[in-house]
Amino acid sequence: MTHTALRAGLVATTAAALLLTGCSAPGSGQQNLTFSLYMTADSPARAVYEKLIADFTHETGVAVDMTYDTTNYENNIKVKMAAGNLPDVFATHGWSVLRYSEFLQPLDDQAWTSGVNTALNTSMRDDQGHLYALPVEYTVAGIAVNQDVVEKAGVDATAINTWDDFNTALTKVAATGVTPITASGKSSSAGNMADFIASNAFTDAQRQSFLGGTFDTAAWSERVLSHVQDWRTAGFFNADYVSASLDDMASQLAQGQAAFALVPASSILATTLKLNPSANIGFIPIPSDQAERFLVGGEGIHSFGVSKSSKNKEAALKFVAFLAEPDNAAAIASALGSYSGLTNVKVDLGLLQSSYDAWVTPAQLPTKPFFDRVYLPNGIWSTMIATTDSVITGQASPDQASEQMKLQYDTLFRQAR
Amino acid sequence: MSATAHPHQATPAPRPHRPPRPAGASINLMYVPALVLFAVFIIYPVLQGVSIAMTNWDGYSSRRAFVGLENFARVFSDPNFSTAMTNTFIYGVGSTVIQQVLGLLFAVLLDQKLRGRQIARAIIYLPVLVSPVVMGLMYYLVFRYHQGALNDILGVFGAAPVSWMSDAGVAIGVIVVVNSLQFMGISMLIYLSGLQGIPQEIREAAALDGSIGWNQFRSITIPQLMPAFASSVVLNLIGGLKLYDVIQVLTGGGPGYATNSVSTLIGRTYFGNQAAGYAAAQGVVLFLVIVVCTVALNWWFDRTRSHLEN
Numbered sequence: 115m116t117h118t119a120l121r122a123g124l125v126a127t128t129a130a131a132l133l134l135t136g137c138s139a140p141g142s143g144q145q146n147l148t149f150s151l152y153m154t155a156d157s158p159a160r161a162v163y164e165k166l167i168a169d170f171t172h173e174t175g176v177a178v179d180m181t182y183d184t185t186n187y188e189n190n191i192k193v194k195m196a197a198g199n200l201p202d203v204f205a206t207h208g209w210s211v212l213r214y215s216e217f218l219q220p221l222d223d224q225a226w227t228s229g230v231n232t233a234l235n236t237s238m239r240d241d242q243g244h245l246y247a248l249p250v251e252y253t254v255a256g257i258a259v260n261q262d263v264v265e266k267a268g269v270d271a272t273a274i275n276t277w278d279d280f281n282t283a284l285t286k287v288a289a290t291g292v293t294p295i296t297a298s299g300k301s302s303s304a305g306n307m308a309d310f311i312a313s314n315a316f317t318d319a320q321r322q323s324f325l326g327g328t329f330d331t332a333a334w335s336e337r338v339l340s341h342v343q344d345w346r347t348a349g350f351f352n353a354d355y356v357s358a359s360l361d362d363m364a365s366q367l368a369q370g371q372a373a374f375a376l377v378p379a380s381s382i383l384a385t386t387l388k389l390n391p392s393a394n395i396g397f398i399p400i401p402s403d404q405a406e407r408f409l410v411g412g413e414g415i416h417s418f419g420v421s422k423s424s425k426n427k428e429a430a431l432k433f434v435a436f437l438a439e440p441d442n443a444a445a446i447a448s449a450l451g452s453y454s455g456l457t458n459v460k461v462d463l464g465l466l467q468s469s470y471d472a473w474v475t476p477a478q479l480p481t482k483p484f485f486d487r488v489y490l491p492n493g494i495w496s497t498m499i500a501t502t503d504s505v506i507t508g509q510a511s512p513d514q515a516s517e518q519m520k521l522q523y524d525t526l527f528r529q530a531r
Numbered sequence: 532m533s534a535t536a537h538p539h540q541a542t543p544a545p546r547p548h549r550p551p552r553p554a555g556a557s558i559n560l561m562y563v564p565a566l567v568l569f570a571v572f573i574i575y576p577v578l579q580g581v582s583i584a585m586t587n588w589d590g591y592s593s594r595r596a597f598v599g600l601e602n603f604a605r606v607f608s609d610p611n612f613s614t615a616m617t618n619t620f621i622y623g624v625g626s627t628v629i630q631q632v633l634g635l636l637f638a639v640l641l642d643q644k645l646r647g648r649q650i651a652r653a654i655i656y657l658p659v660l661v662s663p664v665v666m667g668l669m670y671y672l673v674f675r676y677h678q679g680a681l682n683d684i685l686g687v688f689g690a691a692p693v694s695w696m697s698d699a700g701v702a703i704g705v706i707v708v709v710n711s712l713q714f715m716g717i718s719m720l721i722y723l724s725g726l727q728g729i730p731q732e733i734r735e736a737a738a739l740d741g742s743i744g745w746n747q748f749r750s751i752t753i754p755q756l757m758p759a760f761a762s763s764v765v766l767n768l769i770g771g772l773k774l775y776d777v778i779q780v781l782t783g784g785g786p787g788y789a790t791n792s793v794s795t796l797i798g799r800t801y802f803g804n805q806a807a808g809y810a811a812a813q814g815v816v817l818f819l820v821i822v823v824c825t826v827a828l829n830w831w832f833d834r835t836r837s838h839l840e841n
Contacts, residue, residue, distance in 0.1 A: 496803025
């Protein structure tokens with residue numbers, strides 16, 4: 115090949131590259147929003163988001179690039195925060211105030227904020243009352259249960275008031291040959307378990323101690339991890355705990371191989387329905403040592419904030435307002451099987467409707483915030499998962515695991531100050 | 532065709548005047564690009580890591596304060612770090628030993644004139660080309676409790692399924708074996724090229740002197756393979772000490788913290804615990820451990836080689 119031919123080839127390639135670049139969306143004058151979510155690829159909400167994005171683009175001419183992830187979502191967002199390169203709109207998954215508020219645009223002046231459920235004030239507004247995310251989802255959770263399995267074991271799940279009642283129920287279920295509690299070492303379910311128990315386990319003085327910088331090792335061991343240890347000793351956990359994923363948990367509940375799961379039912383609903391559309395799954399309130407039943411709740415995974423440094427802030431705010439429109443927010447929350455954080459949104463909760471009707475709608479039970487989000491320093495979640503996991507697998511005693519928690523608590527508390 | 536084939540041709544024209552070769556300081560400019568790349572991608576990140584290790588940065592916010600050597604002090608009192616460091620040595624040394632033994636075995640075997648040896652070499656080397664994440668996933672599907680291949684095989688014989696990864700010792704063993712099987716092909720290639728570099732005359736001379744079989748392998752092959760040993764051991768050890776992907780996929784560092792390597796612990800500390808300063812301190816300590824191990828091993832191999840040559 116001659117030099118002339120080579121040069122001609124090079125020029126043609128460059129021209130083609132320039133032409134293709136010119137044809138691409140960013141250069142064509144259309145505005146592009148980046149939108150990141152904490153969501154699995156097979157979530158029923160995915161199709162809803164795709165339709166809403168198409169509608170939004172049709173209405174406004176603004177294109178939205180949606181990306182979603184689960185395992186690496188938090189890490190990716192942390193890297194983007196450090197690099198000053200956050201998506202225009204992103205899921206704050208329960209951390210809009212504690213972790214992301216420094217990077218988020220306050221949304222108080224948005225019209226839809228008047229509809230935000232005031233029950234979310236504790237978890238979603240900062241000391242000055244600023245709101246940083248749209249709560250499309252309001253997580254209200256109890257212990258997920260396969261009602262057919264517990265009925266077959268002769269257990270009235272609605273009458274479980276104390277942890278002793280719960281242990282009796284577990285024993286009865288075990289006697290039928292079914293796994294009493296399903297949990298997953300491959301997900302954060304161990305952290306959920308500790309969070310569920312801890313949310314109503316302590317006295318006011320103990321809670322203030324956690325809040326004030328003193329980790330009460332004995333209380334954490336005795337009032338939280340000792341329950342987990344008892345269940346482990348009695349053999350109540352699924353045998354495949356270590357290698358089980360969240361989908362395995364859903365599968366075991368859906369197919370009647372397990373009775374209870376200490377995770378929000380909405381987190382396993384999609385897989386459960388896929389495996390067994392007629393599964394009789396619901397949730398019951400969380401018992402406590404004092405027989406005071408409660409639910410846990412707060413900002414849901416599908417809550418969306420706008421990056422303070424977004425170059426498309428106006429369009430991003432418009433997109434969030436679009437998602438907040440009652441029909442749109444209802445479509446998302448229905449697909450998720452979750453309550454909405456907006457009071458003007460009516461959601462079809464499907465399989466979980468009867469549980470919400472029984473426990474949430476009457477508003478008679480207290481809804482406690484997720485313990486770690488209020489009383490423990492930001493960053494302790496990973497340690498909560500690992501230390502509870504240590505107890506479930508017998509790698510550590512409750513006291514040893516509590517010592518590990520204290521070590522991390524002290525570091526994070528110092529760091530936060 | 533060479534010029535000597537035409538002695539009758541006219542005297543060649545005088546060579547054109549060549550520009551003088553760069554000398555002295557100017558020749559040093561030739562390695563500046565490499566030096567710049569090294570500085571930007573190696574030196575700067577290392578210095579930056581040391582600098583972050585002396586702060587309480589959470590990894591994403593604009594807040595950070597200088598804490599001196601506090602993070603380094605914590606490294607040496609943290610039980611999770613001790614566990615991770617112990618595991619790191621098990622992964623590093625365990626994988627290195629298995630890879631050397633199997634790699635050398637296959638190299639010696641496939642150095643013979645066997646039919647299909649090229650195919651066998653390719654098959655043994657193939658896992659090196661697979662991503663460690665994929666390799667980890669494959670073995671996760673083998674060792675998982677439900678629908679795991681191993682438990683299904685046990686089921687055929689009527690045995691009860693086993694939760695393989697619940698036992699930290701078993702899980703660590705599985706990780707070592709998976710890593711070794713994946714990278715043994717590299718050792719095999721290194722030893723194979725070492726074996727092929729041994730002059731045939733030396734072997735023949737040794738055979739004439741009566742040194743054959745194991746005796747010849749011990750007194751001729753092994754000393755001649757010392758450079759290959761050094762390369763293979765150091766490469767495998769560094770790889771083993773930095774092991775991350777397979778652990779992450781197979782166990783995620785669990786149960787609890789029991790199978791963490793320092794690398795997976797760093798990931799957990801940085802992202803999970805949002806303690807970038809402490810994670811950086813762990814990284815600096817791991818870096819120093821790897822440097823010390825590498826230097827010590829190289830020194831030992833040099834000394835052994837010169838001892839054997841003498």
